[in-house]
Amino acid sequence: MLTKLKHLLLKIIDLTALGFLEPIVRLCYGEEPGTQVKKIGQFMMVPVLVFLLFIMVWSAFAPRHKTKSGEVPTPAVTFDSYRSIMTFHGREGDKERAYLATGDAREKWLAEAEARLEELKPLRAEAEAAVEEAEAAHQGALTATYDPALAEYNEARQAAMEESKQRIAKLKVRAEGIAADDSAAKGELLAVYRAHTAQTANAKSDYQKLKQQADAILKAKFPQLAAARARLTRIAEEEQYLKQLVKMLSGGNREARVADGQTKLDALRAQYAGAEGAALFPLAKSINSAESRLARTAESAYAKPWTLPMQIIRSVYCVFVGFFMGSVIAIPIGVLCGLSRTFMAAMTPFIALFKPVSPIVWLPIFLIVIGGFFPDPDKHWFFTTLWNAPLIGWLKINPAFLASAATVAMCSLWATMVNTALGVASVDKDHINVARVLRLGFWPRLFKIVLPSALPLVFAGLRISLGVGWMVLIAAELLASSEGLGKFVWDQFNNGASDSFAKMVVVVFVVGIIGLLLDRIMIVFQRAVSFEGSVATV
Amino acid sequence: MNKRYVEIVNLVKAYPNPVGDPIRVVDGFNLNIAEGEVIGVIGHSGCGKSTVLTMTAGLNEITNGNIVVDGKEIDGPGPDRAVVFQAPCLLPWMTAAQNVMLGVKRVYPHATKRQRKDIVAYYLSLVGLADAMDKRPREMSGGMQQRVGIARAIALKPKMLLLDEPFGRLDSLTRMDLQDVILDILDREKLTTMVITHDVDEAIYMSDRICMMTNGPRARVGQVLDIPFERPRDRKAVLAHDLYYDLRGCLIDFLEKFEKKKHTDQAEEIAAPRSAKEPPISTRGDVSARDATLTNPLTLAVVSPMA
Numbered sequence: 001m002l003t004k005l006k007h008l009l010l011k012i013i014d015l016t017a018l019g020f021l022e023p024i025v026r027l028c029y030g031e032e033p034g035t036q037v038k039k040i041g042q043f044m045m046v047p048v049l050v051f052l053l054f055i056m057v058w059s060a061f062a063p064r065h066k067t068k069s070g071e072v073p074t075p076a077v078t079f080d081s082y083r084s085i086m087t088f089h090g091r092e093g094d095k096e097r098a099y100l101a102t103g104d105a106r107e108k109w110l111a112e113a114e115a116r117l118e119e120l121k122p123l124r125a126e127a128e129a130a131v132e133e134a135e136a137a138h139q140g141a142l143t144a145t146y147d148p149a150l151a152e153y154n155e156a157r158q159a160a161m162e163e164s165k166q167r168i169a170k171l172k173v174r175a176e177g178i179a180a181d182d183s184a185a186k187g188e189l190l191a192v193y194r195a196h197t198a199q200t201a202n203a204k205s206d207y208q209k210l211k212q213q214a215d216a217i218l219k220a221k222f223p224q225l226a227a228a229r230a231r232l233t234r235i236a237e238e239e240q241y242l243k244q245l246v247k248m249l250s251g252g253n254r255e256a257r258v259a260d261g262q263t264k265l266d267a268l269r270a271q272y273a274g275a276e277g278a279a280l281f282p283l284a285k286s287i288n289s290a291e292s293r294l295a296r297t298a299e300s301a302y303a304k305p306w307t308l309p310m311q312i313i314r315s316v317y318c319v320f321v322g323f324f325m326g327s328v329i330a331i332p333i334g335v336l337c338g339l340s341r342t343f344m345a346a347m348t349p350f351i352a353l354f355k356p357v358s359p360i361v362w363l364p365i366f367l368i369v370i371g372g373f374f375p376d377p378d379k380h381w382f383f384t385t386l387w388n389a390p391l392i393g394w395l396k397i398n399p400a401f402l403a404s405a406a407t408v409a410m411c412s413l414w415a416t417m418v419n420t421a422l423g424v425a426s427v428d429k430d431h432i433n434v435a436r437v438l439r440l441g442f443w444p445r446l447f448k449i450v451l452p453s454a455l456p457l458v459f460a461g462l463r464i465s466l467g468v469g470w471m472v473l474i475a476a477e478l479l480a481s482s483e484g485l486g487k488f489v490w491d492q493f494n495n496g497a498s499d500s501f502a503k504m505v506v507v508v509f510v511v512g513i514i515g516l517l518l519d520r521i522m523i524v525f526q527r528a529v530s531f532e533g534s535v536a537t538v
Numbered sequence: 539m540n541k542r543y544v545e546i547v548n549l550v551k552a553y554p555n556p557v558g559d560p561i562r563v564v565d566g567f568n569l570n571i572a573e574g575e576v577i578g579v580i581g582h583s584g585c586g587k588s589t590v591l592t593m594t595a596g597l598n599e600i601t602n603g604n605i606v607v608d609g610k611e612i613d614g615p616g617p618d619r620a621v622v623f624q625a626p627c628l629l630p631w632m633t634a635a636q637n638v639m640l641g642v643k644r645v646y647p648h649a650t651k652r653q654r655k656d657i658v659a660y661y662l663s664l665v666g667l668a669d670a671m672d673k674r675p676r677e678m679s680g681g682m683q684q685r686v687g688i689a690r691a692i693a694l695k696p697k698m699l700l701l702d703e704p705f706g707r708l709d710s711l712t713r714m715d716l717q718d719v720i721l722d723i724l725d726r727e728k729l730t731t732m733v734i735t736h737d738v739d740e741a742i743y744m745s746d747r748i749c750m751m752t753n754g755p756r757a758r759v760g761q762v763l764d765i766p767f768e769r770p771r772d773r774k775a776v777l778a779h780d781l782y783y784d785l786r787g788c789l790i791d792f793l794e795k796f797e798k799k800k801h802t803d804q805a806e807e808i809a810a811p812r813s814a815k816e817p818p819i820s821t822r823g824d825v826s827a828r829d830a831t832l833t834n835p836l837t838l839a840v841v842s843p844m845a
Binding site for chain 2: 430431433434436437438439440444448449452453455529531
């Protein structure tokens with residue numbers, strides 16, 4: 001039983017190409033512990049240590065480079081902004097749920113939120129006091145260091161300017177005493193003036209240094225103050241969120257708004273029942289508009305902003321749509337290329353011509369082409385159907401999404417096409433002989449012999465395609481302003497908030513990890529279709 | 539019984555030679571095979587045995603002459619001439635049963651699924667693989683894979699079975715097993731068979747007649763030897779038979795004669811360039827094959843140095 005489990009685990013590890021886990025499984029079964037420990041050290045500890053080293057180097061060097069968008073974020077700052085991204089996501093989700101909450105649940109939640117808001121009040125006051133105190137301390141520290149430094153600078157500057165003035169006065173006096181034909185004295189005067197300007201410049205650079213020193217003191221971090229401010233910001237943000245939540249749970253809640261609308265409508269109806277003559281027409285008009293407003297309110301949803309996790313899902317969805325479109329085109333063409341040299345010859349110019357074209361060129365073209373199909377996308381049945389579809393409705397698939405997906409398809413299909421052609425063209429001669437002896441027809445030969453034999457290479461191609469597609473997608477989204485990871489980065493770049501830089505670094509890791517996962521998935525597929533002796537074994 | 543079930547008449551295989559006359563690997567090969575007969579073809583490696591077989595299978599184009607099987611001249615490959623190659627040539631993404639099924643579907647297009655399955659099971663059990671039907675080639679030993687190859691060939695119900703050194707890559711014990719498996723099937727199905735080998739003992743044990751080929755290029759039938767042993771054959775009885783060593787001596791004499799000839803004719807050999815498609819003559823291999831046979835007279839299945 002246990003041995004079976006072990007074999008199963010080892011098989012899974014082999015299939016998923018996670019070879020570094022193998023020694024752990026073997027160690028659990030007490031198999032050659034020495035060798036396994038050595039292997040763990042080699043294949044797990046070494047990478048972990050190197051990664052830690054990387055984090056340390058990053059932490060050490062990041063703060064040294066100052067940019068217009070602040071310092072390069074350290075790992076700690078990056079992790080903090082990851083957390084703030086996730087907090088934002090969680091809070092927006094809460095607000096959405098709050099908007100839709102009904103009945104007792106709403107009441108209860110409202111009470112909780114209000115209680116928490118009360119709790120925050122003293123905390124906020126405390127945090128504000130702490131900030132004030134830190135500011136005072138900072139100010140005190142500044143007066144102790146900055147003020148003397150500034151005074152020193154001012155003094156030096158004053159002195160230098162004074163000296164300069166005196167020299168000029170002397171020069172002027174000297175100039176007055178020089179006759180028109182006294183060229184030696186004229187030359188001397190010029191030399192003295194040159195010496196004077198050099199002296200002034202030297203003195204200036206001296207007192208500028210003092211100024212820089214003073215500025216450095218002013219700019220120097222005051223960790224106590226930064227921490228106090230950060231705490232206050234956190235509390236203020238939570239307060240802000242709770243206030244919005246309370247609004248969503250009370251007056252702004254859908255149920256509440258519907259009830260409100262209903263009472264207004266009822267009042268109007270009662271009025272209408274009692275009225276007569278000319279008063280009826282305006283009343284009928286308002287009843288009608290109140291009714292339609294009520295219907296709209298009952299259907300309405302919280303206008304939730306895009307959060308990073310939502311953008312990640314949309315990006316992944318987009319890359320798969322593009323990857324699927326690309327594969328659907330690439331595999332059949334690749335098979336035909338592999339089967340027929342003539343077809344291959346026909347396709348070669350296209351492959352050679354279009355393969356090197358950058359996604360940046362394809363995207364605007366696709367935006368225009370796809371835009372041509374949907375002159376008014378908001379009302380087009382294709383998009384309205386997708387927006388109302390379950391599960392994918394919230395992705396708000398739009399022409400920009402389709403253009404990004406098409407760009408992914410266009411850029412990623414080449415690897416699959418070329419690999420499929422190669423796989424189909426290089427079927428083992430023995431296997432072809434089997435087909436010949438059996439006189440298999442075209443379709444059985446294709447599906448029983450050629451395709452299974454080409455599959456490992458096809459999947460090797462698909463794996464490359466998906467990797468390329470993922471890289472292309474981020475750029476495409478950025479250009480197309482299609483909601484997703486690329487758009488997130490672009491928004492942060494344009495936003496210029498204090499944590500924008502750190503958020504971009506978070507995206508680097510998110511993109512990397514997702515790319516890694518996609519690659520792993522493709523490896524599993526590729527392994528599953530590989531056979532002994534197939535060309536593309538991972 | 540049809541004495542001329544298979545007729546090979548004046549068979550020629552020539553490869554184009556850019557610097558001279560085409561190279562005739564096989565030239566004027568004549569052979570008649572009776573229905574149900576097992577004919578062994580023996581000769582030095584590179585003499586063109588396999589060329590004759592692949593031409594008979596239709597996998598190799600015939601330059602001149604013709605091959606008639608059961609009154610019909612062959613035209614390309616077909617399931618009426620099943621081949622078992624030296625390598626098992628199974629499709630690695632299919633189980634044993636699926637590999638056999640591929641042919642069965644082709645040959646029994648009107649059978650129901652159930653019937654086809656039974657046919658596959660029958661032939662796999664015939665080669666002793668009733669328990670390994672759902673195994674994939676990589677889970678099987680070389681011997682088992684070759685058994686599947688045999689089952690796949692026999693399941694086609696061919697008019698003729700072509701065996702191209704089917705045991706060349708197997709160890710001697712497995713080889714003996716498989717010789718018996720094939721002989722059993724041949725006795726049962728009465729298939730007309732051509733078996734290519736360079737193992738003298740295997741040739742005697744399996745064949746009704748042995749066709750000895752002269753050395754290539756321009757290889758042809760040198761001599762045909764009748765093997766008068768009864769069927770079904772028993773290995774011990776064959777080995778103990780008075781005639782056994784005479785037959786064996788006759789075969790070895792023939793092969794040795796050509797071995798010597800090859801050495802004396804070396805000048806001529808070099809003058810005529812060899813086609814790239816034919817493996818070069820390996821003198822060392824043949825000598826050691828003979829030596830092994832001579833030094834182990836009691837071993838029927840000799841490990842070929844080619845294995």
